Structure formats: structure tokens, C-alpha cells
Amino acid sequence: MHSSAGTNLDLHLNPSASERPPTVLAQDPAAFHRGLPGYRATSLRSLPGIAASLGVGEVWAKIEDDRWGLPAFKVLGASWAVHRLLEERGGDAQLAALVSATDGNHGRAVARVARDRGLAARIYVPDGTSERRINDIRGEGASVLEVDGTYDDAVVRAAASIGPADLLVADTSDDPEDDVSPLIVEGYSTIFTEVAEQHPRSFDTVVVGIGVGSLAAATVRFARSMQRERAGTPAVLGVEPVDAACVLTSLRAGRRTAVPGPHRSIMAGLNCGEPSAPTWPELSEGLNAVCAVDDADAREAVRVLRAEGIEIGFTGAAPVAGLLRLRRAGRLEAVVRNPGSASVLVVLTEGPTD
Numbered sequence: 001m002h003s004s005a006g007t008n009l010d011l012h013l014n015p016s017a018s019e020r021p022p023t024v025l026a027q028d029p030a031a032f033h034r035g036l037p038g039y040r041a042t043s044l045r046s047l048p049g050i051a052a053s054l055g056v057g058e059v060w061a062k063i064e065d066d067r068w069g070l071p072a073f074k075v076l077g078a079s080w081a082v083h084r085l086l087e088e089r090g091g092d093a094q095l096a097a098l099v100s101a102t103d104g105n106h107g108r109a110v111a112r113v114a115r116d117r118g119l120a121a122r123i124y125v126p127d128g129t130s131e132r133r134i135n136d137i138r139g140e141g142a143s144v145l146e147v148d149g150t151y152d153d154a155v156v157r158a159a160a161s162i163g164p165a166d167l168l169v170a171d172t173s174d175d176p177e178d179d180v181s182p183l184i185v186e187g188y189s190t191i192f193t194e195v196a197e198q199h200p201r202s203f204d205t206v207v208v209g210i211g212v213g214s215l216a217a218a219t220v221r222f223a224r225s226m227q228r229e230r231a232g233t234p235a236v237l238g239v240e241p242v243d244a245a246c247v248l249t250s251l252r253a254g255r256r257t258a259v260p261g262p263h264r265s266i267m268a269g270l271n272c273g274e275p276s277a278p279t280w281p282e283l284s285e286g287l288n289a290v291c292a293v294d295d296a297d298a299r300e301a302v303r304v305l306r307a308e309g310i311e312i313g314f315t316g317a318a319p320v321a322g323l324l325r326l327r328r329a330g331r332l333e334a335v336v337r338n339p340g341s342a343s344v345l346v347v348l349t350e351g352p353t354d
Contacts, residue, residue: 008294008325008329009291009325009326009329009331010242010245010248010291010292011289011290011291011292011326011329011331011334011335012248012251012252012289012290012291013288013289013334013335014251014284014287014288014289014290016251016284016285017285017286017287017288018285018286019224019233020224020285020286021224022221022224022225023221023224025186025189027084029076029080029186029187029189029190029193030189030190030193030194032079032080032083033076033079033080033187033190036068036079038068038069039068040066041194041197041198042062042063042064042065042066042067042073042191042194043062043063044060044061044062044063044194044195044198044199045060045061045063045308045310046058046059046060046061047059047060047061047305047308047310047346049304049307049308050304050305050308050320050323051344053304053324053327054323054324054327054332054339054344055327055332055339055340056332056336056339056340056342056344057339057340057341057342057343058342058343058344059323059344059345059346060199060203060343060344060345060346061305061310061345061346061347061348062191062194062195062345062346062347062348063310063312063348064191064316064347064348064349064350065311065312065316065348065350065351066351068112070105070108070109070112071105071313071350071351071352071353072105072108072109072269072316072349072350072351072353073105073188073191073215073349073350074105074106074108074109074171075109075112075113076187076188076190076191077106077109077171077183077184077185077186077187077188077214078100078106078109078110078112078113078169078184078187079109079113079187080183080184080186080187080190081169081180081183081184081186081187082098082110082113082117082167082169084183084186085167085169085180085183086167092117092119094164094165095119095165095166095167096119096120096165096166097114097119097120097121097122097165097166097167098110098111098113098114098119098120098121098122098166098167098169099121099122099123099124099158099161099162099166099167099168099169100121100123100124100158100168100169100170100171101123101124101125101147101151101154101155101157101158101170102123102124102125102137102151102154103125103126103129103133103151103211103268103269103271103272104125104129104130104133104136104137104268104269104353105269105315105349105350105353106171107123107124107125107137107142107144108123108133108136108137108140108142110123110142110169111123111137111140111141111142112140113169114140114141114142115140115141115142120141120142120143121140121141121142121143122142122143122145122158122161122166123137123142123143123144123145123158124144124145124146124147124154124155124157124158124161125137125144125145125146125147125154126146126147126149126150126151126153126154126271127146127147127148127149128262128264129146129268130268132353133268133353134146136353145157149261150261150262150263150271150273151261151263151271151272151273152258152261152272152273152274153261155170155172158170168180169184170184171184171212171214171276172212172213172214172272172274172276173276173277173278174274174277175277175278176277176278176280177278178277178278181214181276181278181279182278182279184214185214185215185217185218185221185278185279186218188214188215188218189218189221189222191218191347192218192219192221192222192225195222195345196222196225199345201343202226202234202343203226203234203343203344203345204234204235204336204337204338204342204343204344205234205235205236205237205335205336205337205342205343205344205345206219206222206223206234206235206236206237206344206345206346206347207236207237207238207239207319207320207322207323207344207345207346207347208236208237208238208239208319208346208347208349209238209239209240209267209269209270209315209316209318209319209347209349210238210239210240210247210270210283210290211269211270211271211272212246212272212274212275212276212279213247213275213276213279213280213283214276214279215347215349216236216238216247216279216283216287217279217282217283217286219236219347220236220282220283220286220287221282221286223235223236223286224286234345235288235289235335235336235337236286236287236288236289237287237288237289237290237291237319237322237323237335238283238287238289238290238291239290239291239292239293239318239319239321239322240270240290240291240292240293240318241263241265241267241270241271241292241293241294241295241318242265242292242293242294243259243263243264243265244259244261244263244265244270244271244272244273245259245290245292246258246259246272246273246274246275247275247283247287247290248290248291248292250274250275250280250283250284251283251284251287251290256274256275256277256280257274258273258274259273259274260273261273265294265295265298265314266295266298266299266314267293267295267298267314267315267317267318268314268315268353269315269349269350270315270318288335289334289335291322291325291326291335293318293321293322293325295314297321297322297324297325298314298317298318298321299314300321300324301317301318301320301321301324302314302317304320304324305317305320305348310348311351311352312348312350312351312352313350313351313352313353315349315350315353316348316349316350316351317348318349319346319347319348320346320348323336323344323346
């Protein structure tokens, strides 16, 4: 294993990263999303000021701050998963409610999908979830139940509550054979379908925040698709909060490993204690590196992005926080190859939410 600590940096370089063939989906989530009323691709913007401060050739940001009026990308996964699950069961005639656990954005997305389909929604949240996030979920018509514990405890409670008229729409699972959370990953591929259309040239590095790993798995698939379709495969850098660095910890251990809570970072959407089992194989083989950042890093990243004219929440700013931390520690070149001419993509996953 290769790891680096020092100058307040926790970085793991993954020796198991490999260039496996890309995943080919049987159906196209982007075609489904484009058929929904109100679909609009999110923007891809150049960030010249951040590129200059990092000393890299260019930085591009995919800004996931508005999907059907919601301030995050999560509805891409929830809408696709529910569509596919109902397709498999022949419709929703016997269905009364969608159920999920959340730190905020996924639960609100599930609640929106339920509302649009005329269903109830029951969303479990960990204690300490901000009042604004809870109110936003309730604003979609869902009931919200606060769990005494972490996000991972809320996941367990949601799964245990499922009745015959409920459908669990979870973006994580302890079961490697789970068939729901992989659909969430598929739904997120629309982000990268748009990126490929908006930016026909290759990237050298793609940076993404990691919670349970669903978006990171979709990012790995995107990188591998570039291996097939373009010259060069981007390195994928994941960024986690220091006290919820479950993927970094798991990569070091060589197996899925839980990080005990409480997880209290202001990067609330990344406060997850264990990687999802179905995504773990892709993460363990597809991530080139993972670094951990603290709340001060997230606040700095939000300020730096604001200077570029972009308003992003703390969770969404995690990829920029990771790059800034690596630059300060003199370790950027460990992840970004030939930085002076490199093209870097950061996936900014939410607008202001707290």
C-alpha cells in the first residue's frame, strides 16, 4: 500500500486500481431522463482562477445545483431506480409508499419521485440533520422520522420498516447482491453522458466526493468509458470527510470497513460510515486515490468557488477542497499527472442546502 500523512494530509494511493473494461448498460438512463418534463442538462464551466491557484492546465466543474428544481443530482438516481423497479414489478397498483434513509438530498429526491407518482414517502434521517434539510423533505410531502444515531443507523431503520405496500429506494446496501442501489448508480450516469457531450476532449483527472460510493462508482465507469472512446483514462480521486473516510479506510484495510460515528462534518451528504457493498468492487479497483478533508477545507473551497461566481454547498465543494489540500501539502502531482497541462474535472454535487 502507498499512503501519505503529514502536513495534515491523509492520502491513500490505491495500488489495486486497474483499467477494466467499461460497464455497458442494457438501457439508457439519459434517454429516460430526457423524456421527463422539465429536463435540462446542468452546466459545465471552466474555472480558470482555481486552475491557476492549483497550477494545473484547466479545471472544469460539472455543477449539479439544479435538477428539476432540486439543488442536487440525487433525483437522477432515485427517478431511474423507481422507474426500473416498477417496470420489473409491472406497475405501482399495489404500492403505497417509497421509503429511504438520507442525510438530506437523496431523501428529498425520493420524496419528489413519490409525489410525482402520487405515492406517499417515508424518509429516515440521522439525529443532527439540519432543520432546513428536514423541512425541505417535508416540503415534498414526505413524512420524516429522525433516528437516534448515524446515517448508517437510519439506513438500518428504513430497511426494517418495509411493509408489503412499501418500496425501499436505498442508495446503499450491506448485501453485495442487492438489486436496488446499483440502479441508483446507473441513474447517475446521466451526469457523465452530459459531460461527454459538453466536453468532447479527454480529462486527465476526475475528482468526486464520496459518501457510500454510488456517485464514485458512476465516476469510475465514466473514466473507463473514456478509456474505450478517447485517448487516455482519467485518474479518479475521491474526497471524504476526515471523520467519515470509510472508503479510504476500507482501501487501506483491503476490505469494506466501517468507520464508527458520530459523523458530524458540515459536508453532511458525505457523512457515511461504510461503503455500499454492491459498489465496493468498482471502488476498490477503479479509484486511483482517496484523500480526507476537514470542515475548514470545505469552507475554503466554498469561498474559492464563490470567487469564481459559483454558489455551492459544503458537500458539493468537497472535490475542490481535496485539490486545495493536496496542493498545500505538495502532493498534487501524486494524483494529477503532468499538472501544468492537465485537464481536471470536478463534480460539484449540490447547491447551497443549509
